[in-house]
Amino acid sequence: MATRLEEAEIAKSLDDLNEIAGDTPWIIKEGKLSKTFKFKSFIRAFGWMSQIAIWAEKLKHHPEWFNVYNTVEVQLVTHDVNGLSELDFQLATKMETFK
Amino acid sequence: MATRLEEAEIAKSLDDLNEIAGDTPWIIKEGKLSKTFKFKSFIRAFGWMSQIAIWAEKLKHHPEWFNVYNTVEVQLVTHDVNGLSELDFQLATKMETFK
Numbered sequence: 001m002a003t004r005l006e007e008a009e010i011a012k013s014l015d016d017l018n019e020i021a022g023d024t025p026w027i028i029k030e031g032k033l034s035k036t037f038k039f040k041s042f043i044r045a046f047g048w049m050s051q052i053a054i055w056a057e058k059l060k061h062h063p064e065w066f067n068v069y070n071t072v073e074v075q076l077v078t079h080d081v082n083g084l085s086e087l088d089f090q091l092a093t094k095m096e097t098f099k
Numbered sequence: 100m101a102t103r104l105e106e107a108e109i110a111k112s113l114d115d116l117n118e119i120a121g122d123t124p125w126i127i128k129e130g131k132l133s134k135t136f137k138f139k140s141f142i143r144a145f146g147w148m149s150q151i152a153i154w155a156e157k158l159k160h161h162p163e164w165f166n167v168y169n170t171v172e173v174q175l176v177t178h179d180v181n182g183l184s185e186l187d188f189q190l191a192t193k194m195e196t197f198k
Contacts, residue, residue, distance in 0.1 A: 042161050046152040053145045062141050066165040 002061075002078050002085035013089045020096050032064070033076040033088045037099060045070045048099055055094045061087040101160075101177050101184035112188045119195045131163070132175040132187045136198060144169045147198055154193045160186040 005013065010028065018025045026035045039045040045067060056062045064075040076092055078085035104112065109127065117124045125134045138144040144166060155161045163174040175191060177184035 042152075042156060046149075050145075050149060053141075057141060062168050064165070064167040066163070068163040069161050 002081050002087050004078070004081035004083040005085060010084055013086075017089055017092055017096070020093070022096075026092060028084075029075070031077060031083065033084060033092055035074050035092070035095075037072045037074065037095070039070045039072070039099075042069050045072055048072070048095075051098045052091075052095055055098075056091060059087060059091055059094075061091055063091060101180050101186050103177070103180035103182040104184060109183055112185075116188055116191055116195070119192070121195075125191060127183075128174070130176060130182065132183055132191055134173050134191070134194075136171045136173065136194070138169045138171070138198075141168050144171055147171070147194075150197045151190075151194055154197075155190060158186060158190055158193075160190055162190060 014026060014028065014033075021035070024035060024037075026033055028034070037045070037048070039048060049065070049067065049072060052063070061078070064077070066073040074092075074095065076088040077083070078087055113125060113127065113132075120134070123134060123136075125132055127133070136144070136147070138147060148164070148166065148171060151162070160177070163176070165172040173191075173194065175187040176182070177186055
């Protein structure tokens with residue numbers, strides 16, 4: 001069972017995540033861990049989504065994501081805890097690793 | 100190059116599409132051909148998206164779609180013609196065929 005992260009834990013996890021996030025940082029938007037990814041093509045965008053889909057299923061934690069052509073807008077939240085948990089940061093880290 | 104469909108053509112194409120759409124019809128929402136698909140699981144939802152992604156690339160026409168867990172919200176529009184074209188109905192038909 002996931003645990004709801006406190007403000008200070010979120011700030012620390014967000015800093016760690018953004019160390020590997022490159023030019024475009026993750027932000028907390030309406031309580032959700034959010035980032036828009038841009039790829040070179042639809043094939044690259046959807047190929048990345050396919051890798052992340054398998055990780056999501058493996059982690060038993062799934063993203064909210066919107067895709068149009070080469071763009072993927074991601075929002076992560078843990079509904080079970082009504083906030084953010086370690087799972088959101090784990091999935092975000094996978095997203096950065098495989099982009 | 101796609102051609103912009105007229106109102107009457109859209110109405111006819113929409114009727115034809117909804118003949119195969121089952122219980123949940125496609126609608127035109129804010130000028131876009133729209134439907135929310137529900138699947139039994141994330142694996143089924145994303146598996147379907149993967150099939151459609153390949154069709155989209157083949158048709159050179161890509162959806163706007165939002166996924167969370169077993170739900171996929173689809174919006175189709177042809178930006179080149181600032182409206183709907185035959186391509187939107189072709190892609191929607193693939194979506195119904197493979198769901």
